Amino acid sequence: MLTAIVLIDAESAKIPEVAASVAELSGVSEAYSTTGDVDVIAVVRVSAHEELADVIADRISKVPGVVSTRTYIAFQAYSQHDLEAAFALGLDD
Template sequence: MITTIVMVSVETDRIPEVAQAIADLDGVSEVYSVAGDVDLIAIVRVREFDQIAEVIAGRLSKIEGVLHTDTHVAFRAYSRHDLEAAFSIGYTASE
């Protein structure tokens, strides 16, 4: 699975509608409304690199109200859950 993080700048008065339209796209797993330099962050998960262009350039960036996107492709994921699982192999809390 290929994960991309898409920073999305949106027309201010259209943020909720644009967020929902992005969330409804196939390949988009989550959309966050955020404070900072961008208005929304979308998490796109696809199986092949070609699908990144289809989802982002082909559909997401064409949604009315989207002004600009900045896409980052994730190489590797790290999380507390993953690290705890790796170090607790064979151990259960009931033991």
């Protein structure tokens, strides 16, 4: 599974609509409207590299109101939640 974090700049009047539309796209697991210099952050999860172009360039970038995107491909996930689950394997409560 490949994970990409996509930072989306949107027209200010369309941020909620952009976030909702992006969240509905196949391959997008989550979308957040945010504060700061990025309007929407999307998490894309796909099984092959070739799918990234389809989701990001062919779908996200074409959502009405999207001005630009910047994509960061994740190498490895670090999550306290995942670590706690892994250490709890086989242990009874």
